[in-house]
Amino acid sequence: xxxxxxxxxxxxxxxxxxxxxxxxxxxxxxxxxxxxxxxxxxxxxxxxxxxxxxxxxxxxxxxxxxxxxxxxxxxxxxxxxxxxxxxxxxxxxxxxxxxxxxxxxxxxxxxxxxxxxxxxxxxxxxxxxxxxxxxxxxxxxxxxxxxxxxxxxxxxxxxxxxxxxxxxxxxxxxxxxxxxxxxxxxxxxxxxxxxxxxxxxxxxxxxxxxxxxxxxxxxxx
Amino acid sequence: xxxxxxxxxxxxxxxxxxxxxxxxxxxxxxxxxxxxxxxxxxxxxxxxxxxxxxxxxxxxxxxxxxxxxxxxxxxxxxxxxxxxxxxxxxxxxxxxxxxxxxxxxxxxxxxxxxxxxxxxxxxxxxxxxxxxxxxxxxxxxxxxxxxxxxxxxxxxxxxxxxxxxxxxxxxxxxxxxxxxxxxxxxxxxxxxxxxxxxxxxxxxxxxxxxxxxxxxxxxxx
Numbered sequence: 001x002x003x004x005x006x007x008x009x010x011x012x013x014x015x016x017x018x019x020x021x022x023x024x025x026x027x028x029x030x031x032x033x034x035x036x037x038x039x040x041x042x043x044x045x046x047x048x049x050x051x052x053x054x055x056x057x058x059x060x061x062x063x064x065x066x067x068x069x070x071x072x073x074x075x076x077x078x079x080x081x082x083x084x085x086x087x088x089x090x091x092x093x094x095x096x097x098x099x100x101x102x103x104x105x106x107x108x109x110x111x112x113x114x115x116x117x118x119x120x121x122x123x124x125x126x127x128x129x130x131x132x133x134x135x136x137x138x139x140x141x142x143x144x145x146x147x148x149x150x151x152x153x154x155x156x157x158x159x160x161x162x163x164x165x166x167x168x169x170x171x172x173x174x175x176x177x178x179x180x181x182x183x184x185x186x187x188x189x190x191x192x193x194x195x196x197x198x199x200x201x202x203x204x205x206x207x208x209x210x211x212x213x214x215x216x217x218x219x220x221x
Numbered sequence: 222x223x224x225x226x227x228x229x230x231x232x233x234x235x236x237x238x239x240x241x242x243x244x245x246x247x248x249x250x251x252x253x254x255x256x257x258x259x260x261x262x263x264x265x266x267x268x269x270x271x272x273x274x275x276x277x278x279x280x281x282x283x284x285x286x287x288x289x290x291x292x293x294x295x296x297x298x299x300x301x302x303x304x305x306x307x308x309x310x311x312x313x314x315x316x317x318x319x320x321x322x323x324x325x326x327x328x329x330x331x332x333x334x335x336x337x338x339x340x341x342x343x344x345x346x347x348x349x350x351x352x353x354x355x356x357x358x359x360x361x362x363x364x365x366x367x368x369x370x371x372x373x374x375x376x377x378x379x380x381x382x383x384x385x386x387x388x389x390x391x392x393x394x395x396x397x398x399x400x401x402x403x404x405x406x407x408x409x410x411x412x413x414x415x416x417x418x419x420x421x422x423x424x425x426x427x428x429x430x431x432x433x434x435x436x437x438x439x440x441x442x
């Protein structure tokens with residue numbers, strides 16, 4: 001196992017679930033549709049915490065949103081940030097409440113963001129975000145106008161201080177509980193698409209693209 | 222619409238998406254399997270941020286976990302906490318990148334936790350957690366021993382300072398984009414169970430219960 005990149009990324013609880021290799025971190029960030037972003041409250045109260053879309057490009061995690069967002073504005077001027085992306089893969093039914101759990105894969109990333117001001121990078125991030133949400137969409141979307149770009153804040157976080165935590169497998173019950181007769185095992189959970197709902201004003205003859213009808217998250221089966 | 226319970230729970234971005242009524246907040250907390258919990262870093266750095274299971278009972282949100290968890294220990298001694306629970310309901314494919322979005326329901330809750338020390342309340346929370354994860358499981362689980370209870374920290378957060386943010390509906394494209402020929406609309410997403418994986422050491426004749434074979438989140442269709 002690779003070493004933790006810093007003390008605060010080291011997994012203390014259940015260290016056997018810790019993973020610090022970049023490929024493992026990347027796969028979780030790519031499959032997770034959204035993340036949660038936390039920054040300190042400047043007045044010392046509870047942190048600010050928001051869900052948002054992200055995308056990983058190489059060694060960088062990009063966030064974006066309206067310039068009117070207080071949290072994103074704080075990021076753009078150097079607030080230290082914590083990002084968590086979590087995938088719930090299943091329910092672990094142990095015989096005991098104590099050993100019941102979830103199977104999951106999560107990443108926590110610490111850092112300070114850089115505002116993306118270069119126009120080419122802004123367009124690249126816009127395309128990457130479209131493909132993160134629905135792989136294939138980037139070639140099939142109207143890119144931002146100058147005015148839309150001015151309203152949008154793009155932020156880049158280096159993936160240097162990230163760790164993953166992963167639980168897989170069945171229940172770990174106490175030996176004395178194995179004779180109990182309740183069901184134990186794992187119920188897998190996954191994000192599944194429903195039936196596409198076309199916009200009422202679709203241009204005539206517009207077909208539903210494959211990336212919608214056969215939607216799946218990258219990395220999922 | 223009910224008023225925001227405090228300034229920091231008021232929705233500034235897209236205020237039309239804000240909802241402050243308790244029933245709306247409750248429904249999101251009940252359907253969300255997990256939440257994210259953020260507390261300030263005592264040394265002033267990036268916040269601590271962890272995913273964890275929660276359960277709502279009446280006007281209280283309960284968290285629990287090992288006493289070895291730094292974040293939960295900080296909560297038990299009065300750290301101000303922010304909790305976010307987020308459900309992603311679908312992908313909103315707008316013709317423009319700028320108007321593309323997700324349909325979602327999210328709750329943010331601020332507060333200070335109380336440690337649950339009463340034995341009867343600890344058992345009630347244990348049962349509620351089991352039923353939160355899989356409705357029906359509480360009657361079918363081995364409850365904690367004294368030693369297991371000693372290792373577990375139970376925390377109660379009042380649901381007084383909570384707000385919800387909800388986006389529903391189709392894409393809101395610019396009028397001049399409606400003639401574009403790419404697909405627009407919504408692809409619903411939901412959490413679906415897979416095929417149950419029984420534990421290898423199941424007691425002979427143990428049937429798979431209905432709450433596993435017909436699993437669904439409370440509130441989902």
